[in-house]
Amino acid sequence: MKLVCGIPTKNEEWIIGKTLSVLTKFCDKIVILDDNSNDKTEEICKSFDNVEFIKRYSENVLDTGMSALGKTELFNHIIKYNPEYILMLDADEIPTPSFIDFFNNIDESVNCWSVRFINLFKNENHYRTDNFYTQTGTKIVNNPFLNNGWRKHILLKYNKNFNYSYNEEKIIGGISNHHPLPEIMPEPIKNTEDFYIIHYGKIALQYISGEKDKRWAKIEAAANHGTYEERIIHHFLCRTGSGPNGPEYEKCPKEWFWHTNESINVPLSQENIENNTTFKIDIIIPAHKKDINTLDLCIKYAKKNIKYANNVYVISKTKLTDLAICYPENKLPFSFIDVINKIGDHWKTGWYYADILQGCAPCLIPNTEKYVLMLDADTIFLKPVTLLDKFGRTLFNTSLTDGTVVYNEYMRLMIPNLQKQIKESGITHFILVNKDIMYQMINHIQHKHGKKFWNAALDTVQKKYETLENNNIKDCAGKMANYELYFNYAYKYHRNLIGIKKLNSIMAYKGKIPVKNLFLKENYPSRTNYSTGHHDSIMVISDEELQNINFDNITDAFIYICERCKKAGFNTITFQHHTRNYQGKILSQTHNR
Incomplete structure (x- = not known):
């Protein structure tokens, strides 16, 4: 029949x-x-x-x-x-x-x-x-x-x-x-x-x-x-x-x-x-030679403290570490020269280049896991953290002040009708990406703009922003924020696949680095993800304590600061603007070659 x-x-x-x-x-x-x-x-x-x-x-x-x-x-x-x-x-x-x-x-x-x-x-x-x-x-x-x-x-x-x-x-x-x-x-x-x-x-x-x-x-x-x-x-x-x-x-x-x-x-x-038997989180760290003093610490602490940590990839022009898989920049579908050709060669070019990677790198490196942590090279995980809940939902850290109206305008220009979803920002120097969501976001953008994601992002930042008086890309406020873009896209369109898990994070450590023969500025308070301004920033190490410590190398100094922050209850610390050499000069903070 x-x-x-x-x-x-x-x-x-x-x-x-x-x-x-x-x-x-x-x-x-x-x-x-x-x-x-x-x-x-x-x-x-x-x-x-x-x-x-x-x-x-x-x-x-x-x-x-x-x-x-x-x-x-x-x-x-x-x-x-x-x-x-x-x-x-x-x-x-x-x-x-x-x-x-x-x-x-x-x-x-x-x-x-x-x-x-x-x-x-x-x-x-x-x-x-x-x-x-x-x-x-x-x-x-x-x-x-x-x-x-x-x-x-x-x-x-x-x-x-x-x-x-x-x-x-x-x-x-x-x-x-x-x-x-x-x-x-x-x-x-x-x-x-x-x-x-x-x-x-x-x-x-x-x-x-x-x-x-x-x-x-x-x-x-x-x-x-x-x-x-x-x-x-x-x-x-x-x-x-x-x-x-x-x-x-x-x-x-x-x-x-x-x-x-x-x-x-x-x-x-x-x-x-x-049983959490299938969870694996690959980690991608875009890096530059300026990051050399924090990169190995970033990798070691991430492997130790991030639950389900799997492979670590460092995207860089040249090999910078033996602790991770080096992914050369020349394997990417766009180059630093492509960025220069779009927006010029200036002190912020490298910042934009790195930000583009934050918005698409998990989808560029082949054979990475479904879950990928994008991590800044100067950010250290101080304590064990779980960034996936038992249902496989990615958990986002948030910050009170890192989002700006300029970043919100960037989001709207990239994806019409995409608004800031919650009061706080998703910019905390790392973000766990569900690649299914990121692929969808990138396809959404490429369909809307008729060009590759990186090209659309660079064309967008060259537009006149209503939220800026000065739109000169060489010296105006940053006009791109792909951490914020992904955070709000995932929150709006895939709310059931994400969650908020606010950590205690030092967003920008501003204190002294106690190292012999190292250029030292004043010991300023550090901003946290709970800070709303300078008035509620915190002094991690007092001036009195600093007078009694002086390390021979910067790595030991960083480890000491990390331990102090850990004891103070912090989960992460970012050493923004603190990668120095031993001749008293601050190393370049850009990616310019």
Whole structure:
């Protein structure tokens, strides 16, 4: 008997290979109706011989492959192949192996079959069983073997003389009484216990992180099923709620699963989140020879104190350290000369060059981890810190005064309508980047400006800013801030993937460096990320204490200052404007060659 399967897809590269590797064992044809995926879904689907991949484009947020409109379109594509039976699934749904015996011995008097729907939990080895009501009264039944457990009508005996139809006003969720099959179909319709549908969707990062909540909420709000905020809350409560004893689950029997070489590409499963087994943070430090006195300390303390620290990369013109992987500047898609050609060769050229790297370097160095910490070469982590929470959300440090109205204007010029999201600034000399978000931000900018990110940034700073009286790029206030850009972009568009974890940070150490024969200026108070001005800056080391200490080298002096700041309760310190040589001169603070 000819069996044709239909599947709607939208960015399913994480699972579609496994699903198709199973379905191609028994389906004569598989029709994929894709909602314009921008990942590798199409490539994977086309690698299977008996799969037809159809890409659909719709600017109507309500017209998706999951709506009745989309299901009607998919159904019409399926029947072109003259099926005897139709199997309707989602990309993350796989029938148990017992389906083959069931289908080979199917009762042909039945026109539609309904099967139990089993939600995996934590990983492929467990399924969810607890039941509960959310705070807003929604009943959630996870136990698939209760009488009211979730079922889906997924197998239809096709009759070409019957007028099957959907109610096209149905947008999302149970789009028919026989979801996902048509609303109108002939009797008899029966339940079967001979096979089940295993649902992988709830161990996917898109679900666990809440990313799918946003997609559903957007569609539901457009369909007048409540406001976006109400629907976000609804999905959050359904996703995170549990019974009185917390989430309950059972071990999956082995006979529910197929033997296949295809694995699921789950970026982060619930089990991995709880055990933190997959987290790795690569660290990228743009550096210049002026940073030589702090660079090794920066690397050593980062490796020691940043939880999940993995590889450390130093971007520099020449090799500056043996403690990290050197990534030469000549491997970058733009150069310091390119920056000079855009904005001229002056004392701020290197500052702009470094700032561009802060906005895109994680996406430029190949084979880096999903999470990348951008770190200034003069910033030292004094204590152990965790910059990822147990759900894989990146945690941002903030500062009261490092953001400026000029930086806000830069953001608006780069991404129209992007405003400062909170009172405080995301500029704290380091920021943990989720590369998925950064890629999206860069693509957003490149699409809007029609040029590469670095080119768009440099063209932007050459524009006249309304917030500046002096717009001469050689001597005006800094007109670029990519830490701030990424911080506010992530906060606005991916709020569920980030969090705020304010540390105690010395943003600019201004005290003396107690080293013999080293140029010393006055012992000034240092600004912290809690400072609102000079009046609440702090004196880290008193003048009296400085009179009694004098180190032979600058490294020992820096270590002493770090220990004093650590005892004072600080997590990080940045030695701005304190890289000196031994002849009493302050080394250049620019990247100029």
